[in-house]
Amino acid sequence: MQQEPVVRIQGVSKIISSRTLVSDLTLDIPPGQVFGFLGPNGAGKTTTIRMMVGLMSISKGDIFISGHSVKDEFEKAVANVGAIVENPEMYKFLSGYHNLVHFARMSPGVTKERIDEAVARVGLTARIHDRVKTYSLGMRQRLGVAQAILHRPKLLILDEPTNGLDPQGIRELRDYLRQLSREEGTTVFVSSHLLSEMELMCDTVAIIQNGKLVDVRNLRAEAEADAMAEIAFEVDDVQRAVMLVDGAVVQGQALVVRLTREQIPALNAKLVGEGIHVYGIRHVAATLEDQFLQVTGGGGIG
Template structure:
């Protein structure tokens, strides 16, 4: 059985003042995944997100959420979405619980039990009856996620959810999003300028530049899909190791660092080089593959343009 993607962008285009901000953008987001949305300054990332949640109309194309078109069947589509665009807005003089009750009144069928469920899901049980004015930024972000989850959406869209969070708060949010995909089965779209966090958080990432889709890949494949990779061999005799390598692999030019000898190898060559060194009397204390980080890959693809 083929499962339909929860979100489908089909040839989405947006013109403003005669300028094309989004150019025939097409991508799918699947159930139960954390999907990262990246782009340099002015790439059109925020514009695309605003069209996904119905805050901006498309000029051309279509966006479908669980099979429903945002343009033709807005109410059926948007009921599947929970979103935080920029910072979550709450009534600070009310408690977290009273804020959730207030938002629950806007959607039929949300029970006190559901409020308790989302409170537990984001880990606010001990502070939910405190005023929001006493919350840290990380707690307000979690309360915003709880509010976005009240109506059991199938798709959660978070625009820069880590803004202003300290490292502990970022890690907490990352863990909560992972729990959401596992326990609720929903899909999560996250945009962020913290590429190291996106690498830890996301299952797949998409990069757009000048309104166009550059690439969509699973995060692991995205940062390590080259056929050759840098490998560090930590050895006891660097000079003798270099001589052995030169006599058997004339094309390999090892770089000597404090860590050891760095070689660019295909996957199958790693074991062969290790065997050569050991047979030659070299002690190999460690072998480490170096892969590009998401940040390095992003800068390579976009030509060094800054993300926003």
């Protein structure tokens, strides 16, 4: 049974004067995923997020979070949301812990134990009692995530969270978000213009360009047993192998053919039975960059 989306964006547009920033955007965000919102700078990502959290009015359409309209039931909708839009803002003269205590007072039901749990979740236990002004940018991002998840939101919204982070900080943040999704069931909606990071972090990616939704791609689809995928067989006699397999093509020293996962052993056995040595079998997966260029016609990512 398919679960109801955590977020439903229905025909949403944002128009300022005569300029359309977001145009008729319709998108469902399923529960329990890290869901990417990918597009060049200026594509409409931050505008969409600002409308989701009530920082910007919706010109047309509506957004529903956990079934509640952002337009008509704003408080009920955002009660299920934690968010960092652009940069997390903290009191730098306070410790990380006292920042969280201060924020927890605005969210009913957040206990000391939950604060400690959120701190541990983002890996800040050793530094949580230090003043925020001594934190690196990556540590401030982690503290921002801890703050955003204190009230156990169903939805965590992050706008360009890896901006300014070094490679280690990016990897740590990516690991925390995937862990949060798996272990707490939180839906993470993350915007970025970084193709490589979205590919590593996300389960599904929606691509936006010039304020319009271009495509939605499931990045984990190739793991499904019944999904067709391009499979490369590295063989010793590729010219003879291609004659034996209908629909196969040659790429270097590999025979490439579209198969389901269940069909791979049978083709391998066939090649070996014909005296062809098989040195390796691998997926030929299109990268997110390939997919992006395909659906946008080669437009720049920014």
